[in-house]
Amino acid sequence: MKFSLILIFLFSINLSAQNSFTISGKVTTEGLPMPYANVYLKGTDKGAVTDENGNYIIKNIPEGNYTVVASFTGFKAQAKTVTVNTNININFNLEETETLDEVVISGTLKPVSRLESPVPVEVYTTTFLKQNPTPSIFEALQNVNGVRPQINCNVCNTGDIHINGLEGPYTLVLIDGMPIVSGLSTVYGLSGIPNALIEQIEIVKGPASSLYGSEAVGGLINIITKLPENTSKFAADGFITSWGEANIDLGFKAALGSKTDVLTGVNYFNYSNPIDNNHDNFTDVTLQDRVSVFQKWSFKRAENRQFSVAGRYFYEDRWGGEMQWTPEYRGGDDIYGESIYTSRFEVIGNYQLPFKEKVNFQFSYSDHDQNSVYGNTPYLAQQRIGFGQFIWDKSVNNHDLLFGTAVRYNYYNDNTTATETADEVAIPSLFIQDEIALNSKHHVLLGARYDYDKRHGNIFTPRLAYRFKPTEEDIIRINAGTGFRVVNLFTEEHAALTGARDVIIEEELKPEESYNVNINYLKKIYTTNGMMFTLDASAWYTYFTNQIVPDYETNLNQIIYDNLDGHAISQGVSLNLDAVFAQGIKANIGATYQDVSQHENGEKNRQLLTERFSGNWGVTYKHYPTNLTFDYTGSIYGSMLLPTLGELDPRSDASPIWSLQNIQVTYDGLKNMEFYGGVKNILNWTPEKNEPFLIARADDPFDEQVDFDNDGNVIPTPDNPYALTFDPSYVYAPNQGRRLFFGVRFNIN
Structure with missing residues (x-):
C-alpha cells in the first residue's frame, strides 16, 4: 500500500513537471548583450530580468498561449506571441528610442x-x-x-x-x-x-x-496638437482630488469619407469648494467652472499636400475673495470678491498651395471677451487677434531657405482710463531665413525680420545661429539675436487692476528691445552595462533697453510704469541630465542659476519675484511583472524678493527656499485602461507658514479704516499699526497644500 502511494506521488510530480515549461533566451541591442532588461508574460505575474550577459529564464509556465514582452526604458519594447507546450527559446533585439530625434x-x-x-x-x-x-x-x-x-x-x-x-x-x-x-x-x-x-x-x-x-x-x-489620423478612436482621462477638484479630458476621432478626419476634444474642470486654511477669511484657491471644446479637421489632398483647420471655444467662470461672497455681491463694496467671466474662441489653419514649390498659407483668429470685477472695480475688455502668413520653403544646393510674409491684426479695448479709444493696428512683416550646411559637422543659420508698426515705426530683428557636431554624441550650438515687444499694459499686469494702489503711467511707453546670446552643449553617453545619459547645458545673456518695470516702492499707494532709464540684464546657466538606468528606472534632474536685474542711475536692482536658482527632478520606475509605474516629481526654488508695503510691514521682504513634490502610482494591467493616484505637494508647503499674513488688510479690503496724510501716505493707527492698504500681490507660491488625487484613463485605438 505504501509503495503504491509513493508511485502515485512520483507520477503526479512527473505529470506536473510535464505540464510546466520554461521560456529562456537572450536580449541584445545592436548585437550586444543587454543586462537588466525586463522580460515578462503579458497579463501574468511571471517575468525575469536579464543577467549581465543578457540571458533570462522564466520558469513554471503552464501550457497555453502567451505574449512575451522584452523592454528596457529608453528602448522600444518588443513583443512576441508564442504557444507554450514545451520548453522554448526566444531572443530579442531591442532598438533604442531616440528621445532626441523628435x-x-x-x-x-x-x-x-x-x-x-x-x-x-x-x-x-x-x-x-x-x-x-x-x-x-x-x-x-x-x-x-x-x-x-x-x-x-x-x-x-x-x-x-x-x-x-x-x-x-x-x-x-x-x-x-x-x-x-x-x-x-x-x-x-x-x-x-x-x-x-x-x-x-x-x-x-x-x-x-x-x-x-x-x-x-x-x-x-x-x-x-495631434493629427486626427494619428490619434486613438476614443480617449478619456479624468481625476478628482481631496480638495474637491474634478477634471476630465475626452478625445475622439471620426472619418468623414475617405479624405476627411475629424478630431474632437473636450476639457471640463470644476472646483466649487471654498477653503480657508490660512484663516484670513479669503479663499485659498480661486473657484473655477471651466469648459473647453476643441475640434481639428484634416483633409487628404493630392501629392500629400497639407490642409487642416482647427477651432476651440473656451468659457470660464472663476472667483475668489471673502468666504461669504456670492454672485449678488459682484461689483459691490459690501463683500470683496474678484469675479472673472471669460469667453473666447480661436480658429487655426494651414493650407499648402497647389504649386510645385512648397508654399503654405497659415492663419489664425482669436476673439477674447472678458467681463471681470476686482472688488468694486470693473474691468471689461475685448481683444481680437488676426494672423496670416505665407511661407515658402525652398532648398538650393546646401542652402535650406525660408521666405515669409505676414500680417498681424490686433484690436484691444477696455473700460479703463488708459484706453480712451480702442487700440487697433495691423503690423505687416517680411522675414527670411537661410540654413547653410557647410559640411556634415558645421551648419550656419542666418535670419532677419522686418516689421512696421505705425505707432513705433520700422523694427528690424536679425538672428544668427551656428551648430557644430564634432561627433554623433556631441552638439554645440550658439544662437544670437534681437527681440522686441510692443506692450499693452493692462492685459499683462494684474496688479494694475486689483488692490488699492493707483496706476501711474509717467510717459508714453516705448517698445522694449533686447539683445541675446545663448550657448548650448548637448552630450549623449552610453555605458557598457546598457545605461544611457543625456547632458544638456546652456548659458545665456540678454540685454534689454526700454524695459517697462512696475515701481512699487517710490510711492506705496501707487504702481508707476515707465521705460527704464538704463538697461536690464538677464543672465544665467542651466543644466539638464536625463538618465536611463537598469530595471525600468528613468530619471531626470535640472538646475538653473540666474541673475535678473535692472540698472538705472548707477544702481543695480534685483528683479522682484525672481528666484536666484531653481531645480526640478523626476524619477520613474516601471515594475513590469505587476504593471505598476511609480513617479516621483519635484521642484525647488531659491529665495526671491517680495513686494512689501513699507518699513512697518511685518511680512518678510524675501521668500524662503521652497519646494513642491509629488508622488504617483499607475496601474496599466487592464486592456485599454489605466488607474493612477497619488499625493500632490507631499511636504504640504504653503507660503503662509512663515508669515503673519499674506493679503494685506484682508479684514478691510475696501480701505474704509485706512487714514492718509496730506501727501497721500498711510498713517499708522491702532486699527492699522503697520500703515498698510489692501493688497493681494504678495504671492510667490500656490496656497494649495497637500492633497490626494485619483484618476482613470481609458483608450481605444
Whole structure:
C-alpha cells in the first residue's frame, strides 16, 4: 500500500513537471548583450530580468498561449506571441528610442530633427504630462527646468509663465505654431487645452522675434496638437482630488469619407469648494467652472499636400475673495470678491498651395471677451487677434531657405482710463531665413525680420545661429539675436487692476528691445552595462533697453510704469541630465542659476519675484511583472524678493527656499485602461507658514479704516499699526497644500 502511494506521488510530480515549461533566451541591442532588461508574460505575474550577459529564464509556465514582452526604458519594447507546450527559446533585439530625434518646428518654422536643428528646442511629450497630472498646461510646466508658473494674485490666482527669470509677457505661447495666446489670454488662455489632444510641447529659450515677431523676447512655448489620423478612436482621462477638484479630458476621432478626419476634444474642470486654511477669511484657491471644446479637421489632398483647420471655444467662470461672497455681491463694496467671466474662441489653419514649390498659407483668429470685477472695480475688455502668413520653403544646393510674409491684426479695448479709444493696428512683416550646411559637422543659420508698426515705426530683428557636431554624441550650438515687444499694459499686469494702489503711467511707453546670446552643449553617453545619459547645458545673456518695470516702492499707494532709464540684464546657466538606468528606472534632474536685474542711475536692482536658482527632478520606475509605474516629481526654488508695503510691514521682504513634490502610482494591467493616484505637494508647503499674513488688510479690503496724510501716505493707527492698504500681490507660491488625487484613463485605438 505504501509503495503504491509513493508511485502515485512520483507520477503526479512527473505529470506536473510535464505540464510546466520554461521560456529562456537572450536580449541584445545592436548585437550586444543587454543586462537588466525586463522580460515578462503579458497579463501574468511571471517575468525575469536579464543577467549581465543578457540571458533570462522564466520558469513554471503552464501550457497555453502567451505574449512575451522584452523592454528596457529608453528602448522600444518588443513583443512576441508564442504557444507554450514545451520548453522554448526566444531572443530579442531591442532598438533604442531616440528621445532626441523628435521632429520639431518651433526653432526654424519647418519640420526638422531635434538633433539637426541649429536652434536648441526642448520637447515634452504626453509621457511628461502623465508624470504629474494637472488640469492645465500652466501647472504642468512646473516641472520644466528654467520655467516657472508664477501666480500673480492671492485672490483670483491668475498667473503667467516665466522663462529664465523673465516675466510672462516676454513669453510667446503658440498653438500649432499660431500666435493666438497673448495679451489677455496670456493670463487665462493656458487653461482648457485638453491634454488628450496634445502631441508634444516645444520650448525655445531666448529671443525668437526674427521668426515670430513681438512678444517672443524671452522665448516661446508651442503646444502642438495631434493629427486626427494619428490619434486613438476614443480617449478619456479624468481625476478628482481631496480638495474637491474634478477634471476630465475626452478625445475622439471620426472619418468623414475617405479624405476627411475629424478630431474632437473636450476639457471640463470644476472646483466649487471654498477653503480657508490660512484663516484670513479669503479663499485659498480661486473657484473655477471651466469648459473647453476643441475640434481639428484634416483633409487628404493630392501629392500629400497639407490642409487642416482647427477651432476651440473656451468659457470660464472663476472667483475668489471673502468666504461669504456670492454672485449678488459682484461689483459691490459690501463683500470683496474678484469675479472673472471669460469667453473666447480661436480658429487655426494651414493650407499648402497647389504649386510645385512648397508654399503654405497659415492663419489664425482669436476673439477674447472678458467681463471681470476686482472688488468694486470693473474691468471689461475685448481683444481680437488676426494672423496670416505665407511661407515658402525652398532648398538650393546646401542652402535650406525660408521666405515669409505676414500680417498681424490686433484690436484691444477696455473700460479703463488708459484706453480712451480702442487700440487697433495691423503690423505687416517680411522675414527670411537661410540654413547653410557647410559640411556634415558645421551648419550656419542666418535670419532677419522686418516689421512696421505705425505707432513705433520700422523694427528690424536679425538672428544668427551656428551648430557644430564634432561627433554623433556631441552638439554645440550658439544662437544670437534681437527681440522686441510692443506692450499693452493692462492685459499683462494684474496688479494694475486689483488692490488699492493707483496706476501711474509717467510717459508714453516705448517698445522694449533686447539683445541675446545663448550657448548650448548637448552630450549623449552610453555605458557598457546598457545605461544611457543625456547632458544638456546652456548659458545665456540678454540685454534689454526700454524695459517697462512696475515701481512699487517710490510711492506705496501707487504702481508707476515707465521705460527704464538704463538697461536690464538677464543672465544665467542651466543644466539638464536625463538618465536611463537598469530595471525600468528613468530619471531626470535640472538646475538653473540666474541673475535678473535692472540698472538705472548707477544702481543695480534685483528683479522682484525672481528666484536666484531653481531645480526640478523626476524619477520613474516601471515594475513590469505587476504593471505598476511609480513617479516621483519635484521642484525647488531659491529665495526671491517680495513686494512689501513699507518699513512697518511685518511680512518678510524675501521668500524662503521652497519646494513642491509629488508622488504617483499607475496601474496599466487592464486592456485599454489605466488607474493612477497619488499625493500632490507631499511636504504640504504653503507660503503662509512663515508669515503673519499674506493679503494685506484682508479684514478691510475696501480701505474704509485706512487714514492718509496730506501727501497721500498711510498713517499708522491702532486699527492699522503697520500703515498698510489692501493688497493681494504678495504671492510667490500656490496656497494649495497637500492633497490626494485619483484618476482613470481609458483608450481605444
